[in-house]
Structures are given as structure tokens and as C-alpha cells.
Amino acid sequence: MERTKGYPAALDKKLQDTKLYVDDSNPEFSKSVKAISRTNSHMCYQCGTCTGSCPSAPRSSYRIRKFMRRAVLGLENEALTDPDLWLCTTCYSCSDRCPRDILPTDVIMAMRNLAFKRDIVPVNFLKTVTAIYASGHGVPNNDVNRAAREKIGLSRDPPTTHTYAEYMPGIRKILDHYKLKANADRIIKEREG
Amino acid sequence: MAEKKKTTTTKKTVTKKPITKKAAPVKQDIKKQAPAAKPAAKPAATGSTTQQKPRVGVFICHCGTNIAGSMDLMAVQEYSKTIPGVAHVDNYQYMCSTPGQGKIEKAIKDHKLTGIVVAACTPRLHEPTFRTATKEGGLNPFRFEMANIRDQNSWVHMHDQVGSTEKAKDAVRIAVAKAALLQDLYPKSVPVEKAAMVVGAGVAGMQAALDLAAAGIKTYLIEADTSIGGRMSQLDKTFPTLDCSQCILTPKMVDVGRDTNIELYTYSEVNAVEGYIGNFDVTIRKKARGVLTPKEAEARGLVGGGCNGCGDCDAVCPVVKPNAFEMGMKPRKAIYINHPQVVPLIYTIDFDSCIKCGLCVTACGPEKRAIDLESKDEFVKVKVGTAILATGYELFPIEKKEEWGYKRFENVITGLEFERLICASGPTGGHLVRPSDGQTPKKVAFVLCAGSRDNTGSGKPYCSRFCCMYSLKHAHQIIEKIPGCTPYLFYMDIRSFGKMYEEFYYRIQDEGAKFIRGRVANILEDSKSKNLHVMTDDTLLDRPVDMEVDLVVLASAVQPSADTNRTRKLFGVSCSMDGWLLEAHPKLNPCGTTTAGVFLAGVCQGPKDIPDTVASAEGAASAASIPIHKGEVELEPYFATCIDEKCAGCGMCVNLCPYSALALVEKDGRTVMEVTEAKCKGCGTCGGFCPGGAIWMNHFTTPQIVAQIDAFLLGGEQ
Numbered sequence: 019m020e021r022t023k024g025y026p027a028a029l030d031k032k033l034q035d036t037k038l039y040v041d042d043s044n045p046e047f048s049k050s051v052k053a054i055s056r057t058n059s060h061m062c063y064q065c066g067t068c069t070g071s072c073p074s075a076p077r078s079s080y081r082i083r084k085f086m087r088r089a090v091l092g093l094e095n096e097a098l099t100d101p102d103l104w105l106c107t108t109c110y111s112c113s114d115r116c117p118r119d120i121l122p123t124d125v126i127m128a129m130r131n132l133a134f135k136r137d138i139v140p141v142n143f144l145k146t147v148t149a150i151y152a153s154g155h156g157v158p159n160n161d162v163n164r165a166a167r168e169k170i171g172l173s174r175d176p177p178t179t180h181t182y183a184e185y186m187p188g189i190r191k192i193l194d195h196y197k198l199k200a201n202a203d204r205i206i207k208e209r210e211g
Numbered sequence: 212m213a214e215k216k217k218t219t220t221t222k223k224t225v226t227k228k229p230i231t232k233k234a235a236p237v238k239q240d241i242k243k244q245a246p247a248a249k250p251a252a253k254p255a256a257t258g259s260t261t262q263q264k265p266r267v268g269v270f271i272c273h274c275g276t277n278i279a280g281s282m283d284l285m286a287v288q289e290y291s292k293t294i295p296g297v298a299h300v301d302n303y304q305y306m307c308s309t310p311g312q313g314k315i316e317k318a319i320k321d322h323k324l325t326g327i328v329v330a331a332c333t334p335r336l337h338e339p340t341f342r343t344a345t346k347e348g349g350l351n352p353f354r355f356e357m358a359n360i361r362d363q364n365s366w367v368h369m370h371d372q373v374g375s376t377e378k379a380k381d382a383v384r385i386a387v388a389k390a391a392l393l394q395d396l397y398p399k400s401v402p403v404e405k406a407a408m409v410v411g412a413g414v415a416g417m418q419a420a421l422d423l424a425a426a427g428i429k430t431y432l433i434e435a436d437t438s439i440g441g442r443m444s445q446l447d448k449t450f451p452t453l454d455c456s457q458c459i460l461t462p463k464m465v466d467v468g469r470d471t472n473i474e475l476y477t478y479s480e481v482n483a484v485e486g487y488i489g490n491f492d493v494t495i496r497k498k499a500r501g502v503l504t505p506k507e508a509e510a511r512g513l514v515g516g517g518c519n520g521c522g523d524c525d526a527v528c529p530v531v532k533p534n535a536f537e538m539g540m541k542p543r544k545a546i547y548i549n550h551p552q553v554v555p556l557i558y559t560i561d562f563d564s565c566i567k568c569g570l571c572v573t574a575c576g577p578e579k580r581a582i583d584l585e586s587k588d589e590f591v592k593v594k595v596g597t598a599i600l601a602t603g604y605e606l607f608p609i610e611k612k613e614e615w616g617y618k619r620f621e622n623v624i625t626g627l628e629f630e631r632l633i634c635a636s637g638p639t640g641g642h643l644v645r646p647s648d649g650q651t652p653k654k655v656a657f658v659l660c661a662g663s664r665d666n667t668g669s670g671k672p673y674c675s676r677f678c679c680m681y682s683l684k685h686a687h688q689i690i691e692k693i694p695g696c697t698p699y700l701f702y703m704d705i706r707s708f709g710k711m712y713e714e715f716y717y718r719i720q721d722e723g724a725k726f727i728r729g730r731v732a733n734i735l736e737d738s739k740s741k742n743l744h745v746m747t748d749d750t751l752l753d754r755p756v757d758m759e760v761d762l763v764v765l766a767s768a769v770q771p772s773a774d775t776n777r778t779r780k781l782f783g784v785s786c787s788m789d790g791w792l793l794e795a796h797p798k799l800n801p802c803g804t805t806t807a808g809v810f811l812a813g814v815c816q817g818p819k820d821i822p823d824t825v826a827s828a829e830g831a832a833s834a835a836s837i838p839i840h841k842g843e844v845e846l847e848p849y850f851a852t853c854i855d856e857k858c859a860g861c862g863m864c865v866n867l868c869p870y871s872a873l874a875l876v877e878k879d880g881r882t883v884m885e886v887t888e889a890k891c892k893g894c895g896t897c898g899g900f901c902p903g904g905a906i907w908m909n910h911f912t913t914p915q916i917v918a919q920i921d922a923f924l925l926g927g928e929q
Contacts (some may be wrong), residue, residue, distance in 0.1 A: 063664075064750055065703045065730035065750070066728070066730055066732070066747055066748030066750040067730045067732045067747070067748075068732075069729075069732075069748035070729060070733070070746050070747035070748040070755060070756065071746070075748070075755040076757070081748075083748060084753070115733070117660075117666060117667060117670065117730065119668070
């Protein structure tokens, strides 16, 4: 509902009701995050050690502490629809230092799992799935790399599925078992036509 | 005692229920057999009247809804009436109340009861209450038995009405089986030595000793360090009043030194403890000090000799070591005192570093002749009635939390090091400087909860309780002493809970201290400037923080002092998971321990600031003086007794006894065992072991326990 006729749309956003209401919390969400992450995600006391340790935080809007808060309060929609969810590099610095012995990285991974179930996932992640399905690598070898490898006396391709293509069917079987490729294809198609 | 009952009651779920109900009649005569066997066997017969048919009264407590809410108490009552030997059953809302106790007293008279069972909470909580009621009713108080249907039943099986009711029936039946066989027992009184011991002479130990001494009790004060005063003497100022710590402590130290009722043992430790409340025999190890006090000198015939604290020895000693009192930031000699105000003012030789060059001996001169390079540890035995442990704390080795860089980065220090650096009598004369270059810092970061509130296993899970406040005080001192210097406090919560503490927080914020709500994630050092980058998250601003500061002060967690564990074992005191000594009850008996006659004062029981420490010390002193002023204590008459006719004199029990209470003696030409009753704690080790069944454990006799087991397994049948 537009209340700010004639003003920039940004102002409309600023005037939104951002109160936390009791209905915003879904206790089931807290429980499933805990179950999937297998860490005490409900025990966060918001000290900020995680964000302070995070290599992503100084360079992005990603705040791991905020996701921990959402896990505690069960703010499912807020957590899963926040695009920052995908900015964690999974370096585990936060998990190393958390004084409550929680693994925030695993909480993020659990939320990503739950988001994927609702088809909330950035396309570039899905393209990584496609790449793995095709080559066994998230980042496949390319000609620049091949030249660089040759230069330092290595084989053009590493001793992975690039060299041993016969292992590809096994990798595809795993991805197919979880319908990862099919889902990725479907979502990419929906988004990009 | 309660444990024994526990094991039987808990097992019951597995075993049978049906047999319980049937076969009521047979049991009667079996009951009679057991007691008949025992008075004959029991030599130290205490004038009991066990022969008569047992008439047990059962009283069931609702404990409000604590018990009544989880089980069918009427069913338990009806069942209790069918238990053989039961002459009277009643129930009441709160059996521990005056009307509840009145019911017991009246029923004993009206129904000529011989034993009492109260089904309620735990013996630990209310056994004394009901024993008194039993006594008031005219029975021997040891004819009381408790069935725990609350803590071990209704509270655990809150949602299993049927199961908890059945379990309560079992518990009552088992208690009745024992109550039917209980005998009259008479506690022994032993005199209490009119002397006390205080271990540790920090502010807690000193206060406790002063209080005891003022109450007219001879007090031995034992201190491991060379001087009394403890941690408080290392502090510069104290929050929230900003008194100079030394100024308020030194008078107390002097009082301790002067008090004729206090016998001070510095540079000493407790070596061995024997005995029990009223009669502890304590061996004190006086570590080799190498320096004679005037008294000791006189004892050696050197009148007018001994150390007068002149320091001539210090001046000539060629060995230089770090001074632990100054947190290693100042040198000391191999012969040293901690600081100028030490009590007693007696030098000490650190024999680990002394090279025995003899220069000090020469410097001391032929009149005083205070130095004895060949001195050895001495052992002194004293007898005390009660003892107070006040062994204090030390800092958690914060270098274990590597992310903060303590011991890696020069300009990261601990709160205690800060105290010495800001103290006028400290290594820098009170000028706060950076260890790396001696420069005055302009930005100082305080890391709160450094190692406290940490569940990772490498830190401490508890709140260390005084770091918030001393960090606020540090911030104040910086602002006061260094114009233009800004303190930044990195905190999670400011816990300013004491009297005038929150007001102090207000004041420090008003003075200009900056509070950043975020636990410090890590600290990095600029290798050139030796400045430090404090990395965290301003959780209130929701922005990551990288703050460059000149100095970082870690408010390190505290832990029990190193020797606490050894000392507590000597006195038989338990500790919690974190190593803090365990009080008898966290709320209602915080100074007592489960060992009668041993009390706790100060931080050894858990982190405390100075006001709480002094209060706790005064509490402990008061508690410790009670038995001494009473002059005698009653010992529970649970001791073991040897049945001489059955004893083969094998002596196996003598070695098993953990309290050295047993000995072999000659009696009527035979070797038999004899118990020193005052030493026996009634643990039952000997009684359980004796191959001939010759040891009679009062109040836990074999017939009584067998009857309980039978009652449980067979529903009273045999």
C-alpha cells in the first residue's frame, strides 16, 4: 500500500512496519535448524564473536550473528529469503571461536538446505551444480589454467575427473539420487526461461 | 545413609510388582526373628527394648502439591495400613510444619508406637526435624526412618501417576521394614578444642582469623606466600568507592600480625589433617625460609637477633629473579620481600635460585645472625576444633585463548598486570606504560569475559563476577591519570549488580569511557608499531569493528588457586566441576561443607568481589566459632562395633578403614578388633567386608538392611 505518493519508493520502504510480532516466529524452524545443523543453534547469546571473525562481514552486508538470532527466534521467512544467506564462505572461523561452542557455519548450511527446499537459491549456485554434473568440478579447468599448469611442469589436466572421466557416472548417480540436477535445471529454467 | 535407600528403591521398577501385594500374614514372625538375634549379638547394648512387637507409625506428606500432585497419596495410605507392623497411618499437607510434627508426637503416645516412618522429602533436608519430633513424642530419636517419595519419586516421575504411586508404596514398605528393627541409639559427645585454623591469609582468611581471635579463640593462620594480604594487596584501588586497596588492607594486616590470639604461619602449608570436628590434628609444613624471625633467633639463643627487615641482605644478593608479586614486571633478589608493607616483615630466601654465596650472611652481621643457609622444612603439629579454608584464586592462563595473543603480543596484558602498572608502588611508580616501548597509551581496549562465560572447554563456563567492575575502575583510572586517553570496553553484558555498582557504571560512562557491545573475536598486532587491532562486531550498531589501540587489557577469568585441590582433599572437602570448593548448601549453608567442622570463606567457594568475600569470611568465622563456644559436639552414633565372640582377629578390616579407626587388641586372651568410636564415620566398609559377620554397623545393621531388601524383593516375604 503506497502511503508516500510523490516520494521516492525508498521512503516507502523506510516507513514500513518492522516490528517483531509473535506470529513472526516459527518454533518448528528453530527445531529443524537445530536438527539439520546438529549444533546448539538455540543457545546463541549474541556476543558478536562470529561476525567479528567473519571474513565476509567487512566486505558485504552478511551478518552471521543476525542469522543466529533468527535461528533462536524461529524467524523462518526472514532467514530464508535474505540473499545474504548465500554470502558465507564456510571458512569456519566463527565456529572456531564461538564461546557457546555453536557451529554457526553449520547453521547457515542448514538454512541453505531449508531454503533450497523452497526453491530459494541463487542461480549461480545452481550453475555450480550443473558444472559438477558435467565435469565433476564446481570450477572446471580452462585453457588459461591448462597453459599455467603446463608452464610449471604439470599435466594439462589434474588427476581428477578431468583425467579419469570414467568416474563421472558415479558422481552423476549421487546427484541424481538427490534430484539435485533435475531441480537445478527446473529452477534455472523458471528464472531464465 | 540416604544412598542405601536410594539403590533399593530405584531398582524396583525392573523387578516384580505382583508378589508385593500377596502374602501379608507370614511376615510377622520373621520380623521377630531378626531383632531377637541381634541384642544377644550386640555387645554394646544401649538399653534398647527391641523385644516388643514393632508398632510403626507411617506419616505421609503431601508437600503441598510437590508430592500430592504426582501420585495417589490415599492409595499409598490405604496400602500402608496393610503393611505388617504398621500400627497407625496418617497424612498431612506439610509434615514438617508444627501441626505435622504434632501429629507424630501425639500418635507415639496414643498408639504406643515403637518406630516412625515419614514418607516425604530427603533425610538431608528434614531428618533432624522428624528426629526431634520423635524425641518429643517420647521415643529415642533414632527410631525414625524416612521414605523419600519426593526428590527421588514425585519430582522424577511427575507425569507417571500410577508408577509413582507404586514406587511410593515400595518406599514406604522398605522404610517400615527398617523402622520395625530400629534400636535406641545415644549420640556421643566429644569435647571441642578451643582453637581454630584458617588456611589462606588473603582478605578472607585475615578477616575470618581476626573475627575468631576477637571471639577469644586461638587461631592458626596459614599462608603459603611469604606475606599475608593475598590478591587484594596486589590491587591499586577498589571499586566502586575507589579506596586505595593497600590503605584499607594494611591496617588489617598489621592487626593480624599483632593479635595475640592469632598464630601466624607464613611460607607454610597444611601437610596432613587427621581427626574430626572438635579434634583435628593438623601438621603444618613450614617451608625452609633461610631467615630467622626474632623469636626463632631467641629460641636458638641469639638474644636480640633475627631479621628486622633492614634489607642489607637484599642489597648485596647477586641473584636477580622476576618478582611474582609484581606479575614478573619487576626484579627481585634471591633473598626478598614482596613489597615494603609485608607482614611479617621477614625476608625469605628463594632456595631454588640461591647460589649460597654467603654475601647476605656477612651483610646481616654478627648481631642479628638472621640468615641460615642450611635451614630445612619444619613440621609443626597443632590441634584445632574447626577449620576454615580461604585458599582464594588465581588468573586462568589466558594465553590458552590464542586469539587474544596474550604472551604473543607485548602490549596485551591482564587485569592484574594493569593493577601493578597503575599502582604507585608498582614497577613503574604508577605510570601506565606500554610494555613494548614504555610509551603512554592513548587508546586502551578492555576485553571483558576473557575466558569467562565460555562453553568451548578451553575457557571457564562461569561468570568471574568482578571483571566488569574492575574494568570500569581501570577505565576510570586511565581517564584520571592520562588526559586524552580513551578506554574502550568490549563487553557482552555489564554486570554491575552490587551496592552502588550500577551508579559506578553511570559515572564511568559519564567520564568518557566508550562501551562497545561485542565480544572480541581476535586481536592482531601491527609488527612495526606494536599497536593492536581489536576485531569484533558492534552488535548494537550491527557493524564489524577493527579498532587500532595502543594497549589491550584482558579481564581474564579466574580459577581456584593451584594448591586448592591438594588442600581440600586433606580436609575431605568436595569441589564442583570447575574446581571451586563445594558448600553444604548454595543458599542456606554457603559457608559450611559436608565435612563437619570445616568451613569455606571467600573466593575458594566461587568468584566473589571484596565485599562479598569479607561477608563470607565473617559468616565462616561465625559458623566455625559455634562448636568451639558450645565446647562439645555430638557425633552421630553410627559407628561400627565389633562382636568379640564372632571376631577371628584376622585384621583385614584394620587396613580397609579409611579413617584409621580400627585396631587389633588383646581381650580375654584373644585377638579381636576394637573401634575408636570418635574416629569412625560409620561408612560401613569394614562391616560389609568382615568375613565372619562380626562387625555390627549401628543404625545400618545387617538384619535391618536384609529386612529392607526382603521388603523390596519379596514384599516382606522371605
